[in-house]
Amino acid sequence: MGRPLPRWLIAVVVAVYAFLHLPILVLVVFSFNASKFSVEWTGFTLEWYRRLLERDDVLHGLRVSLVVGVAATVISTLLGTLIALGIARHRFRGRRVLEALIYVPIVTPEIVTGISLLILYVLIGFPLGLATVTIAHVAFCISFVVVVVLARIEGMDRSLEEASLILGADEITTFWKVTVPQLWPGILSGALLAFTMSFDDFVITSFVAGPGSSTLPLVVYSMVRRNIEPSINAISTLILVATTVLIYAADRFGRERAQ
């Protein structure tokens, strides 16, 4: 579609992808290495994967991370998109202040957010657990979603929506059939960012998680402080494989439904 991309551009793009994936490749390969610390290949082994299965704490943490991650992503993407639309489409007093406020979670150092949210929870008597973690994640993910969707909205052509309304479609239909599809790359990008940030968050989560609601990063960080073992590479490899499979399945499913 259109003219091919210049070669230098492709070279840069390939280099960047290589840069992004090199450490990942390393950790996948070495999760099978028999030696714990050496760069030499001393033999293939599944030992580290086997040890993983013995660790309830890791499996439990993974479950918590997934639950919180999906919930936080869905909520923050929905709310964030609505807020972005609100900011972009309606002129109201204090709009600029609201927009600046959106940046507050992004600029606050994580430890400040973590401790202040904890204090807030204690103040209102909210017991620490999955809910407190999810809410905290939504709080900072929303900002990222809003910023990304806003950027998308800014370049968007309103004429399609106006046409739809003129042709007699009501607001809701217009929203779903015209606005959302146009916004979709922004919404998707925002959602991907939100999930990434939620899944990987450590500092904020460590303060707002309650007994039994430790996410995977909390488990891994503490493990790594004491014992750098290829088991952590094994977990990451498994997560990579699992997410790849899931996304592939979702993609195929989506395509079949479209047909």
Place this chain on the structure above:
Amino acid sequence: MSRALTRREFVRRASALGLSLPAMAALLEACRREEHDPVLDDPERELGPIERELAIYIWSDYVAPDTIPNFAREFGVKVTMDFYDSNEEMLAKLQAGARGYDIVVPSTYIVEVLVATGLALPIHRRYLTNWRNLSPVFVDRGFDPGNRYTVPWLWGVTGVAYRRDKIPDPPPSWKIFLDPRYRGKMTQMDDGRDVLGAWLRYHGHSLNSTNRAELEVAERDAIAAKKNLKAYISAPVKGQLISGDVWVAQLWNGDAEQARMEQPELGYVVPKEGSTIWLDSLVMPRGAPHPRAAHEFMNYVLRPDVEAAISTATGYGTPNHEAIKLIEHPVPYPTGEDLARLEYQRDLGRDTATWDQLWTEIKSA
């Protein structure tokens, strides 16, 4: 979704909120201090029957793999474990008001802070029938006289791990870090108390010193040593000791032992000028929802076989002298001579700010 908000309205509400803040904060403080519990705060009172659950907040990999499952099975208790990776993080979380943990595992001076801020609950000793297994060397230490609040867990020392094949003789002194021959091959721990503490000991001062002159001398040496350091890094330096990137590292003995199991060429010394000895303890924090289960757990780990397994798995010393008899290569107790040059870290109170200022200066040098 968006109501019209006039500017004046907004300013009015913001100021009202702003003014109510100090009031809120004061209320917050007041609320905290009044969390007195008549049963739990009195160590003589009886606790109820054992609860069905237990929440432990602990360092990772600080028990043997079967400790928890065995306890859960024997007592019919469901145990949740959550992890922190630094004392201060656990402290900050409790100070900010988090409750719900039955057991935390603070290091020496953190115990003092927990007790002083009312965050530690006294131990009801009647339930710890295995108490006598503990060695007097580790009981009744300065940070908790009479063990009102703590059950000793594991102990260790900070020293210097080194590659025997790269360094001709074991480094006898903290001075090694000033030696330019090994520039770029040495690390100290990423902790102000450990770094300044080492240089204070080097000059024969206490590592709990608050004397400005002594501290400044230590700071000078720390900055001089920094030029020779590859990095400030704590436990994770193990990997690089094993691979040979690092030849000399300030490190805890348990970590050094774990590294030695992978790399036989590793040696470990405690410098002759002295160093830190530390003791981690089990403490029941305020708001513990399952106090009886907590006590049963504390008593459980005082059993010699359980404690022996934990000590072997973690590489750290056990304060339980019955357990020592069951371990093949136990970490030997410090002799009287050793103890003379080993110090426990104490809380510095207001002087924490001074130490932090110095640490910031060292890092910015």
Place this chain on the structure above:
Amino acid sequence: MLWLVVFFLIPLLIMFAYSVMPRGEYGGVERGFTLESYQRFFVPIYLTILIRTFLVSIACTAICLVLGYPVAYAIARSGRWKNLLLFLVVLPFWTSFLVRTFAMIFLMRDTGLINTWLLELGLISKPLTILYTPFSVMAGLVYGFLPFMILPIYASLEKLDNSLLEAAEVLGARPAARFRQVTLPLSLPGVVAGCLLVFIPALGSFLTPDLLGGAKELMIGNLVQNQFASARNWPFGSAASFILMALVLAAVMIYLRMRDAAPAAR
């Protein structure tokens, strides 16, 4: 809206209150009012840390822009491979940050993979010091923030209509001009969003400088972290955070004002 106020604003106001209260003996705060935490900040050592942090973050943002823009552009133009390429951008970040960072250490250390390969290929005779240098810190920061640049720019560029570009070409515009007049303006909102989403969080980084820089220098994120942790000086940590936030929010407000003042030429 109420949600926003409660969970954004109130925690912030709590921290602001803490920043003007005196430090508690054991951490936390005591009752009272004092500006000493703010006053304490305005000395060379802390100001240097602030300035250094800004410079590092600006550099990181610039590098991310240079590397990220081509990638976003390529993805937007890649037709049916779009989703796959997008997914491949974020996939590395679904492993844990710490695990990725240790993989980078594994690559970059003196006995690490990169040095081992270079030695074996005979390109060097002694190992290079890559780790615990400003280079390794920047590499780690850029690595961590690339998706935050790529995704917003992609979202803007995705509606790049080839017919526009073809029309420009037919009308005689050369590639550079086509880029400048058509593509760049279209992607500008995404570029700005990306820069903000990289620059602002980069200011608060503390783990990457510690792990990949050998903890030998302090960025403001490290300073704030220390105040809540080992220094147990919550007021000073809050004050330092607020000074940082005030600076950034002021810059954001200025940007927003400028953006709204300039009429959008579409």
